Amino acid sequence: MAAILVEHLSKVYPVAVKKPGFKGTAQHFFRRTYRHVKAVQNISFQIEPGEIVGFLGANGAGKTTTLKMLTGLIHPSEGTVRVAGYVPFQRKAGFLQEITLVMGQKQQLIWDLPALDSLRINAAVYGIRDRDLEQRVGQLSEMLSLEGKLTQPVRKLSLGERMKAELLAALIHQPQVLFLDEPTLGLDVNAQVSVREFLREYNQLYAATVLLTSHYMADITALCPRVLVIHQGELIYDGSLEGLVDRFAPCREVEVELAQVYPPDHLATFADLESVQGQLVKFLVPQASLTRTVARILSELEVNDLAVTDPPIEEVIGRVLRSGAVV
Amino acid sequence: MKSLQRFLRIMTTLLSVYYAYMVEYRAELVLWVLSGSLPIILMGIWVQASQTSQFALTGVEFARYFLAIFVVRQLTVVWVIWEFEREIVEGRLSFRLLQPLNPFWHHFTSHVSERLARLPFAVVLIVLFFVLYPQAVWVPTVGQVVLALLVTSFAFTLRFLIQYTLAMLAFWTERASALEQFSFLFYLFLSGMVAPLELFPPVIRTIALWTPYPYLMYFPASILVGLPVDLGRGLLVMAGWSGIFLLLCRWLWRKGLRQYSGMGA
Numbered sequence: 001m002a003a004i005l006v007e008h009l010s011k012v013y014p015v016a017v018k019k020p021g022f023k024g025t026a027q028h029f030f031r032r033t034y035r036h037v038k039a040v041q042n043i044s045f046q047i048e049p050g051e052i053v054g055f056l057g058a059n060g061a062g063k064t065t066t067l068k069m070l071t072g073l074i075h076p077s078e079g080t081v082r083v084a085g086y087v088p089f090q091r092k093a094g095f096l097q098e099i100t101l102v103m104g105q106k107q108q109l110i111w112d113l114p115a116l117d118s119l120r121i122n123a124a125v126y127g128i129r130d131r132d133l134e135q136r137v138g139q140l141s142e143m144l145s146l147e148g149k150l151t152q153p154v155r156k157l158s159l160g161e162r163m164k165a166e167l168l169a170a171l172i173h174q175p176q177v178l179f180l181d182e183p184t185l186g187l188d189v190n191a192q193v194s195v196r197e198f199l200r201e202y203n204q205l206y207a208a209t210v211l212l213t214s215h216y217m218a219d220i221t222a223l224c225p226r227v228l229v230i231h232q233g234e235l236i237y238d239g240s241l242e243g244l245v246d247r248f249a250p251c252r253e254v255e256v257e258l259a260q261v262y263p264p265d266h267l268a269t270f271a272d273l274e275s276v277q278g279q280l281v282k283f284l285v286p287q288a289s290l291t292r293t294v295a296r297i298l299s300e301l302e303v304n305d306l307a308v309t310d311p312p313i314e315e316v317i318g319r320v321l322r323s324g325a326v327v
Numbered sequence: 328m329k330s331l332q333r334f335l336r337i338m339t340t341l342l343s344v345y346y347a348y349m350v351e352y353r354a355e356l357v358l359w360v361l362s363g364s365l366p367i368i369l370m371g372i373w374v375q376a377s378q379t380s381q382f383a384l385t386g387v388e389f390a391r392y393f394l395a396i397f398v399v400r401q402l403t404v405v406w407v408i409w410e411f412e413r414e415i416v417e418g419r420l421s422f423r424l425l426q427p428l429n430p431f432w433h434h435f436t437s438h439v440s441e442r443l444a445r446l447p448f449a450v451v452l453i454v455l456f457f458v459l460y461p462q463a464v465w466v467p468t469v470g471q472v473v474l475a476l477l478v479t480s481f482a483f484t485l486r487f488l489i490q491y492t493l494a495m496l497a498f499w500t501e502r503a504s505a506l507e508q509f510s511f512l513f514y515l516f517l518s519g520m521v522a523p524l525e526l527f528p529p530v531i532r533t534i535a536l537w538t539p540y541p542y543l544m545y546f547p548a549s550i551l552v553g554l555p556v557d558l559g560r561g562l563l564v565m566a567g568w569s570g571i572f573l574l575l576c577r578w579l580w581r582k583g584l585r586q587y588s589g590m591g592a
Binding site: 071120 | 333336337340341344347348351352418419421422424425426427428584585587
C-alpha cells in the first residue's frame with residue numbers, strides 16, 4: 001500500500017478582489033466580489049513507504065496548499081487523497097497518530113516555557129507513557145544534539161535549537177509520514193546540515209515516509225532521490241533528481257580563462273554567455289553543439305585554460321522553477 | 328475506563344502546563360485582576376446613592392453584592408474569542424488540528440489554570456476591601472459557599488461556551504471578536520454587573536431572566552450574599568442555554584473546518 005496516494009487533486013480558493021481608492025473601498029464594503037484562484041490543479045502522484053521525496057515549486061506554486069490537503073487541514077475541491085490508508089480530512093485519531101507536519105515559519109512549542117512542558121502535553125495527547133517519553137526524548141535529543149536545552153524556555157533558544165526542538169516535538173509520537181515545509185528556513189549552514197543529517201537518520205531508523213519542501217536546494221540534493229515539481233498548481237515533473245537535471249538542463253557549462261580580454265559582443269557569437277569577469281568567461285553550451293563550440297573557442301580565441309562541467313543543480317532547478325518549463 | 332484515564336491524564340497535564348505558563352508573568356496577572364475591578368467602582372456609586380435615595384438594597388447590601396460580583400467576575404472572565412481568532416488568522420490552529428485532541432480543551436484548561444493563578448491576588452484584594460470597609464464583612468454559610476462555587480463553575484462554563492460559539496464565526500469573518508464586543512453590551516447590563524436585577528423594571532427583569540446573562544454573574548453572586556433566587560429555575564435555564572450553545576458550537580465547528588484555509592500556514 002502506498003504511504004501517500006493522490007489522484008486528480010484540485011483546490012480552488014475564493015479570493016476577495018478590491019479596487020484601489022475610496023470608490024473601490026466603498027464597493028468592497030457593500031458588494032464584495034470574489035475571483036476563484038486555482039491553487040492546485042488536477043495533480044496525481046504516489047509515494048511508497050520509506051521514500052524521501054522533495055516537493056519543489058516557486059512561491060505560490062501550490063506546495064503548501066497541497067501539504068495542507070495531505071495533512072487534512074483543508075478540504076480538497078476535487079480529487080482523492082489517501083495518507084497511511086486514511087482520508088486526511090476526516091482527521092481520524094489513527095491518521096493523526098501516523099502523521100506530522102513541521103513548518104519552518106511556524107512553531108507549536110509554548111514560547112515562554114521549556115520545550116519539555118510542550119513535550120509533556122504532546123505525550124499526554126498521543127498517549128505516550130512517561131517511561132517511553134523519557135526514552136524517546138533521550139534518543140531524539142541525542143540525535144539532534146539538544147541535551148540540556150529542553151529545560152530552558154523556548155524563547156531563550158537559538159533559532160537552530162528551536163527548530164530542532166520543534167522537530168523533536170513533531171516526532172515524539174513516532175509518526176510514519178512526515179510532511180516538512182521548509183524545515184531549515186532561516187538556519188545557518190551548520191544547523192541546516194545537522195537537521196538534514198537528523199532527517200536522514202530518522203528516515204533510516206523508522207522507515208518513515210518524508211515529503212519535503214525547501215528553497216534550499218542543498219536540502220533536496222542531500223536527501224531526496226526523487227522530486228516532484230509543481231508550477232502554477234500543476235505537477236510538471238515527477239521523477240529522479242538526476243532525471244530532472246538531464247531533462248531540464250541539456251546544457252553544459254564551459255569555463256574559459258582567456259589570454260586577453262575580448263569584447264562581450266564578440267564572445268556572445270560563440271554561445272550563451274553566463275558570466276564575464278575580465279579574462280574569466282563562462283559559456284552555457286547546448287549538449288548537441290558542445291564539441292563544435294569548444295573546437296571553435298580553442299581555434300578562434302587565445303585560451304589559457306578550459307573546463308567543461310555540468311551546471312550546478314541549484315541553478316538548473318532554479319531555472320525550472322522560474323520558467324515552469326516542461327521539456 | 329482506559330479512555331477516561333487517558334482523558335484525565337490529558338486534562339491534568341494541560342492544567343499543570345498552562346498553570347506554569349500563567350504564573351510566568353505575575354505582574355501581568357495582577358493587572359488583569361485589577362482590570363476586573365469595575366464592580367468595585369460601581370459599588371462606590373451605588374453605596375453613595377443609597378444614602379440619599381430609597382432602593383431595594385441598603386448600602387451595606389450593595390457593598391456585599393458588588394464584592395460578590397467582583398469575585399464571580401474574577402472566576403468567570405473569558406477571552407477565548409481573541410485567542411481563537413488569532414489562531415485562525417495566523418494559521419496557528421493548524422498545529423492543534425494535527426493532534427488527536429479537540430482544540431477546545433487547550434483553551435478551556437488554559438482558562439481554568441488562569442483562574443487558579445489569579446485566585447491569590449483576588450483574595451488579597453478582598454481582604455484589603457474588608458479592612459477598608461469593615462461594615463461590609465459577612466460570613467456566608469458553608470452551604471452558601473459550596474453552592475455559589477458550583478453555580479459559578481456552571482456560569483464560567485456557560486460564558487465560555489457562549490464566547491467559544493461566537494469564536495467559531497472566525498472561520499468565516501476573521502473578526503469574530505467584533506460580535507463579542509457587541510454582545511458585551513447585553514452582558515454588561517443584563518448580567519447584574521452595573522446594577523442588581525432587583526433595581527430593574529419588572530418587565531425587563533422578567534425578560535432578562537430568560538436570557539443567559541443574569542446567570543453569568545447576578546445569579547451566583549446573589550447566592551453568595553444570600554439574596555433570594557429561584558435556584559431550580561436558574562439551574563434549568565443555565566442547563567438549557569449551555570445545551571443550546573454546545574450544539575451550536577459543535578455544528579459551527581464542523582462547518583467551519585470546511586471553511587478553514589490554514590492562513591499563513
